[in-house]
Amino acid sequence: MNNTQIEKEALEYVENDKTVAETAKVFGISKRSFQLHLKKLLEINPDLHKMVVNKQKSNMNEGRRMGGAKGKRGVTYTKEEALEIAEYIISKQATYEEASIKFDIPTSTLSDMMHSKLIPEDKRMQLDLVAEANRHKMSKEDYIERRNNVW
Numbered sequence: 001m002n003n004t005q006i007e008k009e010a011l012e013y014v015e016n017d018k019t020v021a022e023t024a025k026v027f028g029i030s031k032r033s034f035q036l037h038l039k040k041l042l043e044i045n046p047d048l049h050k051m052v053v054n055k056q057k058s059n060m061n062e063g064r065r066m067g068g069a070k071g072k073r074g075v076t077y078t079k080e081e082a083l084e085i086a087e088y089i090i091s092k093q094a095t096y097e098e099a100s101i102k103f104d105i106p107t108s109t110l111s112d113m114m115h116s117k118l119i120p121e122d123k124r125m126q127l128d129l130v131a132e133a134n135r136h137k138m139s140k141e142d143y144i145e146r147r148n149n150v151w
Contacts, residue, residue, distance in 0.1 A: 010041050010048050077118065082113050093130050
């Protein structure tokens with residue numbers, strides 16, 4: 001690879017709002033090859049290399065910011081749906097696994113939902129009580145009685 005081509009690739013990366021992968025694609029090379037070219041740039045053109053490093057840092061920070069935003073989903077269930085599920089768990093003393101199957105919702109999503117602001121505090125306390133009773137393989141009433149006798 002000649003030095004002019006490496007500088008051309010670096011300029012494309014710095015001047016156009018592109019990622020390393022997108023820039024590599026423009027030149028028909030692999031991302032890894034482009035990364036190796038950028039390493040060679042330090043010897044060829046230190047000033048341009050500094051610009052590339054700054055661009056990489058900027059892209060990383062933007063990726064962290066956007067990745068954090070993209071990775072977090074918004075509320076996809078209504079308060080009414082969440083309350084219906086909570087009522088089911090409380091009335092049937094169902095485990096999250098059982099509710100997960102009945103409502104076709106991943107257990108982790110269901111758990112997050114039951115501990116969210118969609119559920120009023122008094123219901124969350126009841127859900128916690130049911131979960132604790134289920135953990136001890138007892139009915140909610142037996143668990144409350146046992147707790148009261150121990151204290």
